[in-house]
Amino acid sequence: MPQYKAPLRDMQFVLHELLHAEQHYAKLPAFQDTVSRELIDQYLEAAADFCENELSPLNQIGDREGCTWHDGVVTTPTGFKEAYQKYIELGFPSLSAEEQYGGQGLPNSLATVISEMVGSSNWAWGMYPGLSHGAVRTIEDHGSDEQKNTYLPKLVSGEWTGTMCLTESHAGSDLGIIRSKAEPNTDGSYAISGEKIFISAGEHDMAENIVHIVLARLPNAPKGTKGISLFIVPKFHVNADGSLGQRNNVRCGSIEHKMGIHGNATCVLNFDKATGYLIGPENRGLNCMFTFMNTARIGTAVQGLAASESSFQGALVYAKERLAMRALSGAKQPEKEADPIIVHPAVRNMLLTQKAFAEGGRALVYLLSQYADLVERAATSEEREFADNILSLLTPIAKAFLTETGYEAANKGVQVFGGHGFIAEHGMEQIVRDTRIACLYEGTTEIQALDLLGRKVLQTKGALLRDFTKIIYDFTQEQANNTELQELIGTLASLNKEWGQLTNRIGERASQNPEEVGAAAVDYLFFAGYVTLAYLWARMAVVAQQQLAQGASEVEFYKAKITTAQFYFKKVLPRVHGHIAVIAGGLEPLMSLDAEHFAF
């Protein structure tokens, strides 16, 4: 199993040198006096230590043992509970929560960086505290004072965990058709009935109570997405003094046997007139979920980044050690019986692709998390609105593109190991299995693609896209005379222009037939992802170039940044030409075959 090593140097590069985290926080009234570089680095080091030494060793154990279900009780793998207690003691659950409820009031963007380490070292484990964040945010944003006082302190401390109960077996992305019911009780509470599936961390033995946030329909609610309300359903009732009362009527009926993330319990939850409390206005449940769903999409983008990073780490160690064949240009280590496989261009191509996705993905996720800070905390409404536009555009790109590239990277990790990659003990195939879900949950790649092209780009008549391509345009103009990086800047400028033109071509078709959006969306999303990462790689190359020009001592580190950027532009980015050509194929070839004639 690859031993996770937090890439602290690269994290610091992205945070401080690329994104100027300290200045970013200094501009936000909530953080300007509290968040220093010193504090950031302290948190990173504490998290690195915990992830490397506590979580990483449990990753393979969690996969092998999985969770077990017996008569409604779920037992997590050996060591998971104890690691969770340490995580609480170290104060990680409360990091970004409101101080009023025991939180540390630190930025979500800092929590995101830590979640990368947690996720890279043990994704299945990280989902337990990860889901709690969704519940905390939902109650913070939409709960009554009483609800906040009742649930937040224990959720914030980590003593209780939370879940998000959306999916039913017939309703995944299409939440408008859920059937769970909420009948009013006489005391103002509701009796919640229905079956929810795919509830991550829905039942477990790591915390004394679990607070479920449940989507259900009130009697006579309008059909569709406008008739869904949101309820708090605690596993154990909470007494007035905060102590735990009776068990509520929600039971875990079973846990799923699945491809990966075995260490996390994916539960079927049966609500049988369970007592629930309305949160937010009636029938506006989906609106109340938007913040959570967007946050969850960025959280899933982190899973893609984590897969790129951890599979890269595992493959790199192996590629330097494993001896096979001689280099085509002659033996590189003639004293050994064969050359290490890192001499072979095809192996280097796989490693560099993983590296480019990991480091580029990190830049994208951290950038997004800064925009998310701005949406909540920027001083002016103009700044908040602008950040919200960029965040809306980039969220589906980050979610789908980073999970797809993370899955590719994970598969490349197996491929570097050859047949050994297929064997469980090396841990490389686990990364593939664990990561596969990331392209599915929180909205599949296809759903993200429709969100991007349909809702974010075409429905705004390109307004959000222009905001972002303007940022790229300004950057390429600013660097127009950067002769050393001319090729990168020129390629980026021309693809940025192509982005607009490609959008116009699809928009024209879509005005004739809206199904054209569905035909183009996935390839459009990949195009957008490759160009967005190209922008970040070009920026990183410029930063590295400036550091070298200023005589920085870590010469090889900065040179590697520039080399990786060049690799990305020459050997990864050109894939866009395939996507452009496929988009040109249009809708018609997809629709000509009648559903009954797909097979005979």
Place this chain on the structure above:
Amino acid sequence: MPQYKAPLRDMQFVLHELLHAEQHYAKLPAFQDTVSRELIDQYLEAAADFCENELSPLNQIGDREGCTWHDGVVTTPTGFKEAYQKYIELGFPSLSAEEQYGGQGLPNSLATVISEMVGSSNWAWGMYPGLSHGAVRTIEDHGSDEQKNTYLPKLVSGEWTGTMCLTESHAGSDLGIIRSKAEPNTDGSYAISGEKIFISAGEHDMAENIVHIVLARLPNAPKGTKGISLFIVPKFHVNADGSLGQRNNVRCGSIEHKMGIHGNATCVLNFDKATGYLIGPENRGLNCMFTFMNTARIGTAVQGLAASESSFQGALVYAKERLAMRALSGAKQPEKEADPIIVHPAVRNMLLTQKAFAEGGRALVYLLSQYADLVERAATSEEREFADNILSLLTPIAKAFLTETGYEAANKGVQVFGGHGFIAEHGMEQIVRDTRIACLYEGTTEIQALDLLGRKVLQTKGALLRDFTKIIYDFTQEQANNTELQELIGTLASLNKEWGQLTNRIGERASQNPEEVGAAAVDYLFFAGYVTLAYLWARMAVVAQQQLAQGASEVEFYKAKITTAQFYFKKVLPRVHGHIAVIAGGLEPLMSLDAEHFAF
């Protein structure tokens, strides 16, 4: 779990309408009087019945139970043994073996078609008899008469199975560095010592004896690939009367825990002065393995095709049943609570991609198996040599391209199911896990790519490639006036020309630096695969067009062929533009980073 349904109509289309199997066999002296269409179809139907009703139901059981190892004894999953007995009773093991040893003397190409059904319904099971073929072929081709008489009858009948023992833990693709030893005994046999890993079907409870074909080095053998010899090492010694004698000193030390194909035992075999018998000349073991290795590569290409087919079958059923969202152009089934997901272009794109890979892959595999027949059986040496050239060129393409596209198709199968695809009970994720190995064993995709571009194309100075592109060229010339299919034929002609030009551009670079081959090879292989499949899809479209012109009754079947061909050309084939662009990026971006500076 998807219930496998043998795609008999499509198999017959490829065999009879595209490849004119009956005429093919009529031209081969060995088969001209024995193999009729009636006989072919009888075998197909018998195999379909067995695979649909016996093997398919065991596929998920095999995955869930896996094999178990206890003190050197391996137990296969419930039902595997019994199914194997039926397979023997039905006479399948002996189908293509020589009549002299109890075989039916039928063409290997017919066995390949049956292996597609076996593999699509239960790949892990199919590997037990599959590996025996390698042992049979090796003994048929290189064994002494005594060896043939001793081992072939029972291997051919299926009473015994065989293995191929090549890999050692430090030596996979690089067989030149294997360490297993063969010390001469006084009686002409050898004492074989060493550890072999990844031995599929190396130990099991399905047959009374296992015949291992083992690579090992004689004392003072030359270093590298020219010092490897081949030995027969039976699990149980065989007495002069054919009965089983003492146990030989080969033991199964453990079985691997792996990502997929759980139903097949992947064994560590320890040879401790086990008695072995030299087969073929001393130090020429690798040469003797060439036929086997090529056959095994086509066999693995079948696994890719099988994954495309079985994942397509599973996804198609689901896409017609599952309701989610409305079509972007308005409700298609307003009476239901949502439309079936097959209305959405992105879902259709995934299904059609699977279908195009399955049916195109089938055409490629069956075509190759006809060339393999010709190599062995054609009447003249010119025909045999020509077929050998085409087969040599197309084998690495089929192996790597069909397994990579099979893996893509398997992943699309999961994607069509959304979150449910990740859950074991639906069986879609099993296809992904089972198929992942196909891109690794029998030479990784990267190794196949080097074989194609380095050995087959550049080392022959393009001779083999010209043989094949000439076939494509002749076809496009012949169809130059086919106005209805003009776009397909024109695109194919221009990509066929580009194939030569692309090769020249790489060849020029490689003449400066041989590492350029390694930098281009994988993308070159994908280019070659997409164009080869385009050729077959264009041919299939022409066949369908002709059938329709001749008033065939199955109008929808033939129309679907043409529609799928058009889909392939418009929505899959354009991916080549990405690969061409990546190849243009060359070697340099892969080599600039020192191995020590990949991570900091």
